[in-house]
Amino acid sequence: MTNTQLTHVQIDNYGPWTVTPEPRREVDLQTLQSRLYADLAQFFGNRGGYTFFTRFDNMIAVSNGSSMEDHATLQESIRNRYPVTMSLSVATGQTPAGALATATEQLQDAGSAQDKSRREILRGRHIDDEFRTDEDLRIAHFDVNDATGKYTDQLSEFDTFIRIEQGYASLMKYMRQAYDSLSFFVGGDNIIAVCPEMDAAAYQDAIDHVRADVGVELKVGVGEGRRADEAGMAAKHALEECRATGADVELDC
Numbered sequence: 001m002t003n004t005q006l007t008h009v010q011i012d013n014y015g016p017w018t019v020t021p022e023p024r025r026e027v028d029l030q031t032l033q034s035r036l037y038a039d040l041a042q043f044f045g046n047r048g049g050y051t052f053f054t055r056f057d058n059m060i061a062v063s064n065g066s067s068m069e070d071h072a073t074l075q076e077s078i079r080n081r082y083p084v085t086m087s088l089s090v091a092t093g094q095t096p097a098g099a100l101a102t103a104t105e106q107l108q109d110a111g112s113a114q115d116k117s118r119r120e121i122l123r124g125r126h127i128d129d130e131f132r133t134d135e136d137l138r139i140a141h142f143d144v145n146d147a148t149g150k151y152t153d154q155l156s157e158f159d160t161f162i163r164i165e166q167g168y169a170s171l172m173k174y175m176r177q178a179y180d181s182l183s184f185f186v187g188g189d190n191i192i193a194v195c196p197e198m199d200a201a202a203y204q205d206a207i208d209h210v211r212a213d214v215g216v217e218l219k220v221g222v223g224e225g226r227r228a229d230e231a232g233m234a235a236k237h238a239l240e241e242c243r244a245t246g247a248d249v250e251l252d253c
């Protein structure tokens with residue numbers, strides 16, 4: 001049984017900050033957001049976690065391996081180094097969508113994202129070490145078939161971007177609705193999905209859906225582990241297996 005621990009990261013009162021006392025330069029917001037993301041990716045990554053930038057003002061981390069104390073340390077470090085603070089809400093669940101729903105509700109219960117007095121909320125619970133297992137996480141690494149030959153070397157970069165984003169949009173919606181999974185674009189032609197237990201037929205179904213919906217062909221490798229890095233690395237090896245065998249789906253779990 002999977003037991004996913006997710007952290008909903010939200011920059012406090014960020015909307016008003018971006019326009020106070022007057023609109024801040026976009027380039028400075030871009031730099032701030034990408035540095036914050038890099039810091040979070042490294043902080044959770046050092047503890048075996050994966051962080052996804054999603055909307056940058058809100059981010060999602062697969063945080064199995066990070067305790068509530070670790071989260072408090074992260075908040076302090078951000079407060080000391082950035083002009084903004086962040087709220088963190090941690091939740092666990094048998095499905096990633098379920099865990100994230102709980103994390104988000106905890107944050108919404110504490111007040112609005114644009115409430116001046118709601119700062120550095122830290123809510124939720126981590127999975128105690130004694131309850132953690134090697135089957136807590138399932139990570140699926142999706143990749144567009146021959147993106148280089150079909151798109152990158154053929155189309156303008158923007159038209160390639162449209163194809164890849166259409167594949168991502170179709171997959172993220174379907175995986176969310178049909179399988180309670182959360183899928184994130186991670187660059188190039190790659191999408192990483194955090195999943196509950198699913199069999200090969202379910203992954204094939206998602207790939208078939210995206211092909212029928214938007215004409216983008218995917219393959220996927222799936223791995224499991226105690227932490228995101230372990231499950232994610234197993235998924236990457238399974239994806240290499242797809243490349244070797246020509247299969248659409250390879251499960252290493």
Ligand SMILES: Nc1nc2c(ncn2[C@@H]2O[C@H](COP(=O)(O)OP(=O)(O)OP(=O)(O)O)[C@@H](O)[C@H]2O)c(=O)[nH]1
Pocket residue numbers: 143144145146147148149186187188189190236243
């Ligand atoms: N984030 C991330 N990006 C990757 C990874 N592997 C490849 N990429 C990016 O994806 C681009 C496409 O690479 P591939 O997916 O290997 O190439 P392809 O043309 O689709 O060929 P096949 O996948 O073998 O069908 C690369 O140029 C990288 O930018 C990965 O593991 N993670």
